[in-house]
Amino acid sequence: MKLIPLFKLGTHRIFAASVLFPTLVAVLYFGLFASDIYVSESKFVVRSPEKQSSSPLGVLLKGSSFTRAQDDSYTVQDYMLSRDALYQLDTKLNVKGAFSKGDIFSRFPGLDWDDSMENMHRYYQKMVGVQVDSSSSIGTLTVRAFDAADAKSINEQLLLRAEELVNKLNERGRQDMIRFASQEVSVAEEKAKAAALALASYRNQKGVIDPEKQSAIPFQQIAKLQDELISSKTQLAQLQFSASNNPQIPVLRQKIQMLEGEIDAESQKIAGSGRSLASKAVDFQRLALDKEFADKQLAAALASLEQARNDARRQQLYLERIAQPSLPDAAMEPRRLRGVFATLLTGLVAWGILAMIFAGVREHMD
16 A cells, blocks of 8 residues: 555656656766776787698699688687686786776776676676687777777787787697607607518528529529520430431430429429428518518608608798787777667656556556
């Protein structure tokens, strides 16, 4: 029953409470108390050298151009808004003091008087913004502060810290590449040494240098003996046909037997026995292939190490400034007139709703 007089308030009183009073407060705040906020803006892009083509034509066509490193742009964005960046800025520039210069409603820590670093980080993320265009990978860094010089200094320091981060990523990448390539070279060297020692040990044990090359000499000897054997057999056949009692016939037969024995002996050296060159060729070729493969692996590892060193000599990531941090000569925020009109519009909407509610209540009570 005590609420009945409230519903009997006049419309003009509701209008004064919901529209005039808030608008008057907004005019006083934005006109007299609200602190100016200066906005410093800069633009940057993170780039990486384009990977060279392996063909000479590709190298001529591409040269040493650069490509956008979009993922690294988002890495820089996350870093600029991180606690690490805030700690470094506060140590260098006393950011907490710079953000405490405003009025009681907009400064840090504000009305809650919580000056912890967690609350400072939340406030910092409201005052610093980083936007990365997904199509161009251009990042826009925006810093708000109550002093133009503070806004520019914070913007400049954030870019410097981001460049240090990119350089740190470069250095770690260079060290990882060289360390990995060096390990691959060490492993390849051990394999090449082991393969060479195994092949040398087999040669000493079996008394063979290269079965394939060594078999060329017996083949040539067999070919000569076969030619001489054919000639002797032909001569024997002619003598047996023309003069069967010729005393050279036994001599030729003995010579033929001797040639056939020499041919068999030379053939046994190539194949047909456990000590032949053919029996040694299988293991020799396996060991020779192992050595050749190990040598190729070592050559590839050395080439990779040289490439890693060449890549380490050049920077893999670049933070390029497209627009330097600006020094604002006028406050961009707060937008005072817009704030007053927004308060007035909100008050009118609230007044309309309250007037309808109170009118309906009165009709129900009557």
